[in-house]
Amino acid sequence: MVSLAARILRVPIATVTFVDDQWVHCRAAHGMPVPLRPARRAVSLCAAAIDDDGACVVPDTMADPRGTADPMVGGDPGVRFYAAAPIITADGHRLGSVNVMDTRPREVDTEEVKALQDLAALVMGELELRLAASRIVAAERELRAGAERLARTLQRTLLPPALPQVPGLRAAAAYHPVSADEIGGDFYDLFPLDGNRWGFFLGDVCGKGADAAALTSLVRYTLRAAAVYDPDPCTVLANLDAVLQQEHSGSGTPPPYCTALFGVLTPDPGGFTVTLAGGGHPPAMVVRKDGGVEAVRPEGGQLIGILRDPHFAEVSTRLDAGDALLLYTDGLTEARTATGSMLDEEGLAAHLAAVAPTSADNLLAMVHKLIETLGEGVSDDTAVLALSVPVR
């Protein structure tokens, strides 16, 4: 812009300056070193220029009282000719000026003055564009932050504030978000069914952010409602599948899906029988009283909500006194270890065998520590639900 001004006016020096209460700041310069030091407003020609309505022209600074105190006139480079057009906002604020200078006195014609005014208007246009753009960016950021805040609030409502007390069982759960800014779609719950049976589930909805949170809400309430209707674990997952398939039929967006484990706890004098159904989810792990670790795997269960005729599988196990069961989302098993490989079921099982946690609380503490150790290797949220039968 300044070199254009210099070329059009055929002068060696051009600047764009902005003026505040006391100082004149140079923002761009041609034919002068940048940055120029701010000049005192009281003595600067540029300050005189912005008070001029149209353009300020000083053909010879030696013959004009306005120029005598300006350091660029008296000192280096010894300005003799000065012309400027003010930069004025749409609502009349004078921000500064586009200035051209020469070391010899000279005259300007009206065409040249008009060109200088056009350049000042161009600078203003450019400023307004940038201002508008930064306002749009700020507004967009604000909207996004609002949406994320809403999603986080929503997520808090998606996870039960406290797990219910189940007679003869210790239950504990935790959510490990990988980022405070973006929420994932992990969910879990434990709730009473008919008679003395209990239902529990844990899963992961695809995607992140507000959409995932809304979907998580749908999944969680569907699972609870389906379990009341018919608590058979595979039937519960099949009902969830039907609801999710319904949800996206006809819409152009990628179909949402989830993975989940759904289980039913049936108490008996020694502990609980656990029936566990799975849809596309990593297996649960049980740590036996003697320290043995087993995967509880509903073999062949598929993704929920996206496949034609999906298959859901069911498996049973017992939890006796001293046994502990761990359900987790893939944020844990897909985390990278120090060697760069995935932790995987094998890594988790080895860790469980080494630590041998005997209660739900110990299990949770162990996972917490493991996630801390994995550090940057964890790239996704992890939810964990642990159930154990206390030794009397």
Added chain:
Amino acid sequence: MRHDHGLTVTLRPHSTRIQVLAVAGDLDHHTAPRLRAALEELTLAPGGALVMDLSALTFCDSTGISLLVAAHQRAQDAGAALALAGLHSDIAHVFTIMGLDRLFSFYESTEKAIPALQ
């Protein structure tokens, strides 16, 4: 973790019946539209086959999985076969946990997939 490797999709017709679609890079929310467009342009005929060469696929998120499932359903509707070739073991493992090994045919490589589809 950041995934900004981009995605390249290259169609390599193998024969009148078999087409090979090579997908390289990160398949995620941002890059999925590229693959979706390439898949939509394909003509899948009854008895035909599509081999997706995923040997250079470095990452696949939930959008990518949705897209592959949709591709499978489209092939199924058209009476064509869909094979996934050269999938990285970590991604294949995740697909297996999701029960997708019951849906897709996995092959070690495109070279091994083609004779199986002849």
